[in-house]
Amino acid sequence: MQGEGTACSRPDHGRAGTVYLIGAGPGDPELLTLRALRRLQQADVVVYDNLIGDGILELAASGAERVYAGKRCSRHSMPQAEINQLLVSLALAGKCVARLKGGDPFFFGRGGEEIEALASCGIPYEVVPGITAANGVASYAGIPLTHREHAQSCIFATGHLKDGTVNLDWEALARPHQTAVIYMGLGGLQVICRQLVRHGMPAATPAAAVQSGTTQDQRVVTGTLDTLPDLVAAVGLKSPVLLIVGEVVKLHRRLAWFAPELLDRAASISECLPSESQRLDPVMLASMQRHNT
Numbered sequence: 682m683q684g685e686g687t688a689c690s691r692p693d694h695g696r697a698g699t700v701y702l703i704g705a706g707p708g709d710p711e712l713l714t715l716r717a718l719r720r721l722q723q724a725d726v727v728v729y730d731n732l733i734g735d736g737i738l739e740l741a742a743s744g745a746e747r748v749y750a751g752k753r754c755s756r757h758s759m760p761q762a763e764i765n766q767l768l769v770s771l772a773l774a775g776k777c778v779a780r781l782k783g784g785d786p787f788f789f790g791r792g793g794e795e796i797e798a799l800a801s802c803g804i805p806y807e808v809v810p811g812i813t814a815a816n817g818v819a820s821y822a823g824i825p826l827t828h829r830e831h832a833q834s835c836i837f838a839t840g841h842l843k844d845g846t847v848n849l850d851w852e853a854l855a856r857p858h859q860t861a862v863i864y865m866g867l868g869g870l871q872v873i874c875r876q877l878v879r880h881g882m883p884a885a886t887p888a889a890a891v892q893s894g895t896t897q898d899q900r901v902v903t904g905t906l907d908t909l910p911d912l913v914a915a916v917g918l919k920s921p922v923l924l925i926v927g928e929v930v931k932l933h934r935r936l937a938w939f940a941p942e943l944l945d946r947a948a949s950i951s952e953c954l955p956s957e958s959q960r961l962d963p964v965m966l967a968s969m970q971r972h973n974t
């Protein structure tokens with residue numbers, strides 16, 4: 682039980698504050714839900730992870746304290762037990778806490794462990810779901826996760842296990858007519874591609890690696906199970922990266938609409954238009970430019 686070992690002793694005065702466990706989405710601040718924004722603005726303290734997109738923290742109240750509790754791959758900057766204790770202690774001190782997590786807190790996010798600790802100390806909490814990396818990244822990369830002609834199901838897995846190994850249910854991942862989405866798979870990319878082929882996927886199966894999806898740093902590398910590891914190494918993709926494997930990846934070439942490389946230019950063009958009513962949203966303008974090239 683994750684709540685075990687968390688000290689709950691309550692000071693004599695006052696009531697405990699509430700902890701809002703908030704999914705901050707995959708990066709683009711505009712993908713926050715209305716409730717996430719409202720809860721974030723109510724918080725006295727914001728405890729946030731390293732995958733919180735630029736611009737999201739700025740939406741918190743200006744006087745709110747900000748505490749970084751991020752982790753990068755296996756380098757844990759704050760152990761989970763310490764994060765649990767921090768949330769409990771802040772709430773027991775009467776603070777209203779926004780616990781911001783990338784994507785959705787219950788999707789490869791250890792949100793369950795954090796609220797177990799809160800529940801074991803009788804602290805009120807609320808969970809605000811977020812757009813997962815899989816949803817956001819696939820949308821911004823123009824890769825529909827299911828498609829009647831290509832994939833009737835989708836499977837999600839994490840490519841980084843607690844003990845550092847990559848030991849997945851390869852048979853389940855390699856099934857045909859399915860899209861496989863693999864989180865935290867950059868370090869194990871070569872092993873993942875090799876094992877999928879060994880378990881029956883054709884080496885020519887389309888595969889994509891998407892870095893920092895939904896943000897200005899988004900980069901999409903597409904290839905096949907055979908070629909993707911070398912292509913990713915050549916480009917030098919950096920975490921966070923999401924892997925998408927399956928026939929749907931072929932659609933990227935035709936359906937990609939988000940053009941981060943054109944955003945700066947689109948923003949300056951939009952600024953130059955004489956009246957505000959004529960101005961187009963830069964994301965839309967960049968997308969239009971991409972389609973015209």
Ligand SMILES: C[S@@+](CC[C@H](N)C(=O)[O-])C[C@H]1O[C@@H](n2cnc3c(N)ncnc32)[C@H](O)[C@@H]1O
Pocket residue numbers: 707708732782783784785786787788789790812813814815818863864865866891892893894895896920921922923924
């Ligand atoms: C600890 S998991 C968090 C997942 C999150 N809770 C969710 O609902 O998507 C972190 C991994 O999510 C993926 N990820 C998160 N944001 C991403 C982004 N903007 N672009 C690509 N991958 C992302 C990467 O695989 C990263 O290593």
